[in-house]
Amino acid sequence: MTTTSGLRPRLAVGLVFVVLGATQGGWMARIPAIRDQVGLSTTEWGLLSSSSAAGDLVAIVLITVLIGRVSTRLLALAGATVVLLNAPVLAGASAVPALVVGLTVWGVGATFLATPVNALAVAVERHQGRPLMSGFHASYSCGVLGGGALGTLAAATGISPGVQLAMSSAVLGALLLAWAFWLPEEEAPGKRRRPVGERFTPQLVLLAVIAFFASFVEGAASQWSSVFTADHLGEGAALGAATYTAFSVAILLARLLGDRLVARLGRGAFLRLSLLTAVLGAVLVLARPSLPLAFAGFVVLGLGIACVLPALIALAGRQPGVPAGEGVSVITIGQWPGFLTAGPAVGLLAGVASLRIALVTLIVAGAVAAVLSRWVVAEPDEASEAAAG
Numbered sequence: 001m002t003t004t005s006g007l008r009p010r011l012a013v014g015l016v017f018v019v020l021g022a023t024q025g026g027w028m029a030r031i032p033a034i035r036d037q038v039g040l041s042t043t044e045w046g047l048l049s050s051s052s053a054a055g056d057l058v059a060i061v062l063i064t065v066l067i068g069r070v071s072t073r074l075l076a077l078a079g080a081t082v083v084l085l086n087a088p089v090l091a092g093a094s095a096v097p098a099l100v101v102g103l104t105v106w107g108v109g110a111t112f113l114a115t116p117v118n119a120l121a122v123a124v125e126r127h128q129g130r131p132l133m134s135g136f137h138a139s140y141s142c143g144v145l146g147g148g149a150l151g152t153l154a155a156a157t158g159i160s161p162g163v164q165l166a167m168s169s170a171v172l173g174a175l176l177l178a179w180a181f182w183l184p185e186e187e188a189p190g191k192r193r194r195p196v197g198e199r200f201t202p203q204l205v206l207l208a209v210i211a212f213f214a215s216f217v218e219g220a221a222s223q224w225s226s227v228f229t230a231d232h233l234g235e236g237a238a239l240g241a242a243t244y245t246a247f248s249v250a251i252l253l254a255r256l257l258g259d260r261l262v263a264r265l266g267r268g269a270f271l272r273l274s275l276l277t278a279v280l281g282a283v284l285v286l287a288r289p290s291l292p293l294a295f296a297g298f299v300v301l302g303l304g305i306a307c308v309l310p311a312l313i314a315l316a317g318r319q320p321g322v323p324a325g326e327g328v329s330v331i332t333i334g335q336w337p338g339f340l341t342a343g344p345a346v347g348l349l350a351g352v353a354s355l356r357i358a359l360v361t362l363i364v365a366g367a368v369a370a371v372l373s374r375w376v377v378a379e380p381d382e383a384s385e386a387a388a389g
Contacts, residue, residue: 010124010132012182014139016117019080021143022150023087025169027106028153030091030161037094037161049099055107056336060106064196064333066323072116072123073183079113080176084169092162115332119325122317123184126324127177133310134258141252168223199326203377204319208334209311210271210376213369214308215338216345217278217362220303221247223343224359225298228285230357235291243298250302257303258307268378271311275370277304282362288357301362308339308369309335315376 035045056063066075086109100257118136126133138289144305147168225247230240262270279299285294309331314330317324 007116008182009184010373012119012179018140021140022147022229025144025147026151027091029148035163038099051103052107055104056111059108059111064329065328068323072119072325073185073211075116082109084173087169088162088166093268115329118313118328131259131262132309133314134255137310138255150360204330207316210372211312211334211367212338213365215335216342216365218305220346221338247298247302250299251306254303254306272373274304274308279366280283
């Protein structure tokens with residue numbers, strides 16, 4: 001099945017995004033229970049949870065070599081299979097070695113899956129002739145929220161994390177099996193066997209650098225928004241959680257609406273507007289310590305940063321002379337260290353100074369990305385796509 005016209009390929013690719021998001025949301029919601037199963041303190045969990053970074057690195061190397069040489073659809077299915085099979089193993093871990101293996105394999109599967117599924121999303125978008133990338137990432141966000149809600153329900157009813165993830169993996173796996181036929185194919189694998197270095201064009205390197213700064217902003221806001229409200233403002237855990245939830249909902253809403261704005265503005269202008277909005281949100285958070293400003297600021301920040309990576313991925317997948325998968329792989333290389341370093345960097349600066357001062361890095365990173373976006377060259381057919389949208 002190589003056609004990407006029609007609704008079914010779009011739904012099939014969206015399902016893969018849901019699989020990734022729902023699995024992640026499902027096990028993250030059960031982290032306290034998994035931590036207690038293994039018998040770890042919060043500090044020990046924090047140290048061991050970095051095991052996934054090793055898996056991330058392995059996946060980046062593998063996907064960088066394989067993308068463009070192996071069927072993109074096959075790579076996506078392989079990554080989704082690893083994610084689904086590993087989820088109940090990770091959630092059911094009762095000893096440190098099993099937890100470390102589960103976290104490492106999670107890093108491999110999730111990071112490996114990200115590049116081919118985004119390349120397939122680019123293929124569907126191009127063949128349907130209108131912006132769709134933000135909507136695909138909204139599917140991921142819906143999956144995270146749905147998985148988290150199921151995890152909360154399972155915890156409330158006494159279902160163990162391992163059983164919960166086994167059940168959800170079985171359902172998601174069955175759906176994926178039923179829809180796998182409708183997944184599109186980017187292009188004939190092995191058609192262009194070029195050296196890996198040739199994909200790092202100046203424009204793709206620029207997009208990857210912007211992806212690093214954008215990922216830093218999104219990662220830091222995700223990890224520290226609740227802490228800022230709960231601890232720095234002294235408003236308590238409940239309002240801290242509410243701040244993070246509002247940030248997450250803002251991201252989902254922006255992704256649901258993002259494709260319409262891209263159709264009107266074009267990706268270049270939309271990218272710059274999004275980054276400036278994210279900077280404005282960070283300024284609001286830090287302008288004066290208060291709950292209303294913090295709450296409003298993280299909402300604005302979420303609205304701004306939500307569609308930056310989808311826009312960068314879509315641009316990377318449409319670079320002249322570079323297959324979509326290879327272009328997307330460069331963005332993956334750029335964004336991974338941004339997410340990885342965001343939490344620790346803010347934490348270290350907060351320890352030296354204060355969390356409020358540490359979060360100034362969000363303003364700096366967002367502003368640098370916004371400046372760099374001035375040199376982004378939108379794809380040649382962007383104007384015609386905008387008119388079609």
